[in-house]
Amino acid sequence: MAFTIQFVREFTRLGLNRSIGGVLALAFSRELSPVITSIVVAGRMGSAFAAELGTMQVSEQTDTLRVLGADPIDYLITPRVIASCLALPFLTLMCFTVGMASSALLSDAVYGISINIIMDSAHRALRPWDIVSAMIKSQVFGAIISVISCSWGVTTTGGAKGVGESTTSAVVMSLVGIFIADFVLSSFFFQGAGDSLKNCV
Known part of the structure; x- marks a missing residue:
């Protein structure tokens, strides 16, 4: 919503009301939804792992698991990695839906831009690949969060102090990994000049 407030005002002054929905849809689907969702999950789930x-x-x-003949990686880490990769896309879709809905309502309430105009512009700008790329990003981010967090967890030493240090390091490294992966994936997915907004002007 803060993002909406920042740029809708400027677009309104320039008379680009019919482009607002398209910009919102592209921003949320390509970057904001997967990245923000992953940051929240890294802070909550990564630290817990x-x-x-x-x-x-x-x-x-x-060590007890090893004595009992169970592999800690198969028993403790693999399920967490799979769950993270499956959960992140659904959470990203929820973030996208809530973000678009709240931004449309805010634009209508504050700036008088009809929700129908916002949704029509978003529909014309958004393409299936934008949603697919968001799902791919979120799965990659989920894998990064779970693998890094679990790795720091199972290599913890030093008692309670070590647990705290591992938790902090896991979250920080997960965030760094998310930002690096986001740059690489965005560069790969969206090369060259885009034309998604040409139908929204």
Whole structure:
């Protein structure tokens, strides 16, 4: 919504009301939804993974699994990685839907731009690849978060202090990984000059 406030005012002054929905849809689908969702998940889920596995590591629970003949990677890490890769796309879709709806309502309430105009512009600008790319990004981000967080968790040493340090490091490294992956994927997915907004002017 803050993003909407910042640029809708300028677009309105320039008389580009019919381009607002398209810009919103492209911004949310290509960047904002997958990245913001992943940042929130990294802070919530990534820290939980690192703390839980770190506690198990320093309390020697992972060693107990090995004694019982269970592989800690298959038992503790693989399910978390799979769950993250499956959950992130759904959360990204929810973020996109809520973001578009709230931005359309805000534009209508504050700037008097009809919701129908916003939705029509978004429909004309948005293409299937924009949604597909968001899903691919979110899956990659989910893998990055889970792998990094679990790796820091199972390599924790130093007792309770080590658990705290591993949790912090896991979140920081996950965020760095998300930003790097986002740049690489965006450069790969959206090369050259785009024409998505040509029907919205």
